[in-house]
Amino acid sequence: MYNLVKMDLYRLFRSASTYxxxxxxxxxxxxxxxxxxxxxxxxxxxxxxxxxxxxxDTAISSFGIFVDTNPQWIxxxxxxxxxxxxxxxxxxxxxxxxxxxxxxxxAERKNGFIKNIAGMFHNRSxxxxxxxxxxxxxxxxxxxxxxAFTMISCLxxxxxxxxxxxxxxxxSLLGVQYFLHFAFACFTVFLCLLSNSSALCIAIxxxxxxxxxxxxxNLINYVIGRSxxxxxxxxxTTISSVGAGVSSDxxxxxxxxxxxxxxxxxxxxxxxxQKRDIK
Amino acid sequence: xxxxxxxxxxxxQYGKQKAVNAVSIHVPQGAVYGLIGRxxxxxxxxxxxxxxxxxxxxxxxxxxxxxxxxxxxxxxxxGSLIETPGVYPNLTAAENLKIKCLAMGIRQKTVVNELIxxxxxxxxxxxxxxNFSLGMKQRLGIAxxxxxxxxxxxxxxxxxxxxxxxxxxxxETIFRLNKEKNITFIISSHILEELSKIATDYGIIHNGxxxxxxxxxxxxxxxxxxxxxxxxxTRKACTVLENMGITKFKVVDTDTIHIFERLSDSGExxxxxxxxxxxxxxxxxxxxxxxxxYLSLTGGEENV
Numbered sequence: 228m229y230n231l232v233k234m235d236l237y238r239l240f241r242s243a244s245t246y247x248x249x250x251x252x253x254x255x256x257x258x259x260x261x262x263x264x265x266x267x268x269x270x271x272x273x274x275x276x277x278x279x280x281x282x283x284d285t286a287i288s289s290f291g292i293f294v295d296t297n298p299q300w301i302x303x304x305x306x307x308x309x310x311x312x313x314x315x316x317x318x319x320x321x322x323x324x325x326x327x328x329x330x331x332x333x334a335e336r337k338n339g340f341i342k343n344i345a346g347m348f349h350n351r352s353x354x355x356x357x358x359x360x361x362x363x364x365x366x367x368x369x370x371x372x373x374x375a376f377t378m379i380s381c382l383x384x385x386x387x388x389x390x391x392x393x394x395x396x397x398x399s400l401l402g403v404q405y406f407l408h409f410a411f412a413c414f415t416v417f418l419c420l421l422s423n424s425s426a427l428c429i430a431i432x433x434x435x436x437x438x439x440x441x442x443x444x445n446l447i448n449y450v451i452g453r454s455x456x457x458x459x460x461x462x463x464t465t466i467s468s469v470g471a472g473v474s475s476d477x478x479x480x481x482x483x484x485x486x487x488x489x490x491x492x493x494x495x496x497x498x499x500x501q502k503r504d505i506k
Numbered sequence: 507x508x509x510x511x512x513x514x515x516x517x518x519q520y521g522k523q524k525a526v527n528a529v530s531i532h533v534p535q536g537a538v539y540g541l542i543g544r545x546x547x548x549x550x551x552x553x554x555x556x557x558x559x560x561x562x563x564x565x566x567x568x569x570x571x572x573x574x575x576x577x578x579x580x581x582x583x584x585g586s587l588i589e590t591p592g593v594y595p596n597l598t599a600a601e602n603l604k605i606k607c608l609a610m611g612i613r614q615k616t617v618v619n620e621l622i623x624x625x626x627x628x629x630x631x632x633x634x635x636x637n638f639s640l641g642m643k644q645r646l647g648i649a650x651x652x653x654x655x656x657x658x659x660x661x662x663x664x665x666x667x668x669x670x671x672x673x674x675x676x677x678e679t680i681f682r683l684n685k686e687k688n689i690t691f692i693i694s695s696h697i698l699e700e701l702s703k704i705a706t707d708y709g710i711i712h713n714g715x716x717x718x719x720x721x722x723x724x725x726x727x728x729x730x731x732x733x734x735x736x737x738x739x740t741r742k743a744c745t746v747l748e749n750m751g752i753t754k755f756k757v758v759d760t761d762t763i764h765i766f767e768r769l770s771d772s773g774e775x776x777x778x779x780x781x782x783x784x785x786x787x788x789x790x791x792x793x794x795x796x797x798x799x800y801l802s803l804t805g806g807e808e809n810v
Contacts, residue, residue, distance in 0.1 A: 230610065230611040231609055234605055234606075234608040237604065238594070238597075238605055241597055242594075335592075335594075338592055339589070339591070340592040340594060341592065342586070342588050342589075342592045343606055343651075344606060344610075345558070346557040346558035346581055346584060347558070347584075347609075348558075349578030349581065504560035504561065505559040
């Protein structure tokens with residue numbers, strides 16, 4: 228398995244898509260902060276009562292990609308953790324994860340390279356385990372680029388107003404969010420294996436990131452009963468609920484959801500690869 | 507005889523269709539085993555089963571005398587090129603080879619360059635694979651199959667889409683590796699004439715069933731490789747042949763004679779005919795008999 232991990236990492240860093248992914252992560256991070264700054268400047272001219280109404284309207288919407296802004300950011304200090312949390316909750320980085328992880332994972336099946344190596348391993352499931360490790364590195368690279376350039380952009384736009392209230396809070400936010408992004412990557416890899424279609428998998432990933440999953444979740448909630456809320460246990464909705472200073476209950480639930488998704492995706496993917504013939 | 511690989515009634519079923527039906531092939535050590543069959547005969551499926559890319563529905567195979575789970579440790583001794591070469595188009599040939607080396611835990615840095623040299627891709631070392639011609643990709647596919655110095659190399663239709671020069675180069679490479687490194691090859695093809703130039707053993711597969719398995723000598727004796735001779739005077743030519751001591755010949759039509767012995771003496775025959783004022787219009791050693799034999803086994807020309 229060690230050899231397979233080395234192989235996947237070699238390919239990851241030789242692949243042009245990795246560098247496109249990093250460039251896009253940097254661009255999206257900078258663009259999101261630019262747009263947030265634009266929004267904050269516009270909010271300066273809006274009366275405080277109207278800002279509350281705008282927030283209420285935004286809260287109702289469960290579709291699309293948007294960054295929640297704190298009205299205190301208009302004139303007051305901006306906490307790095309809070310801003311980074313808001314950006315990660317918007318699921319923009321998650322869209323990049325869902326696209327580039329699928330591209331990386333599906334490449335060897337699309338071009339047939341897998342035929343060169345799959346026969347050597349009686350236990351083909353180790354190929355999946357190695358791939359998940361490489362995907363963890365890929366998500367880490369993307370996540371690091373996104374987080375770093377979000378903070379650099381914050382520094383450029385609001386340098387004098389930028390504060391870091393707690394390093395631990397920032398690190399725990401990054402840790403939990405990275406874990407959830409990786410879990411989502413595992414889930415997309417599983418979908419990719421199951422469907423044998425990278426296009427379908429990317430489409431599902433983007434739709435989930437855009438909030439279209441709530442249509443299905445509402446239906447499930449309706450069928451099960453009002454007291455149940457399935458979105459609490461889904462990855463993309465959990466990602467949107469974990470910001471800076473989140474309660475330990477929510478953080479713990481998020482980690483449990485992540486662990487369950489990683490274990491389920493990994494084990495089922497291993498089973499699929501072991502049982503299914505290589506085409 | 508020592509067999510490197512044998513399949514034991516191996517079967518692969520997709521739904522109700524048996525793509526490979528109880529096939530038992532025997533590949534001797536050091537052989538170039540030609541798997542003959544038309545498109546859809548089950549060649550690729552059989553090769554995938556041997557490579558471990560697909561699991562058999564029934565039956566199994568023995569590799570180096572080991573069967574079942576015991577074969578798993580020898581699977582890395584098999585190199586394969588199934589259907590089209592599986593390569594990363596945005597990487598170079600060397601990078602593609604390096605990836606497989608890493609997967610196999612090969613650390614010698616010279617391996618990649620050696621393989622590139624063996625398949626004759628040294629001039630395109632730094633070129634991205636997406637800019638390769640079909641022949642170059644095919645050669646890279648063979649190089650990938652050779653990573654780790656395998657004892658058995660499986661090539662599925664390796665000359666498909668190649669020009670005559672490319673075909674000759676691939677044939678030469680296979681021949682050289684078989685002789686110099688004693689690598690056993692299984693080569694599938696539906697181009698019988700090409701396969702007959704290199705194979706030492708044959709398996710003929712049709713509709714998923716192995717119709718016959720035979721060595722080159724057996725096939726040649728069955729096929730009756732012959733000299734095809736066309737002259738301006740068939741009657742006189744027959745007399746000349748008889749005077750030369752050639753008795754195994756057959757007059758096929760008014761100007762064509764098939765000679766079944768002394769196949770390497772076509773020059774001598776031509777000279778003798780000329781001495782006796784018989785004009786040779788055409789003379790050649792013909793291999794189509796393999797095709798005729800194949801057709802007779804598979805049930806007619808409509809199958810090709």
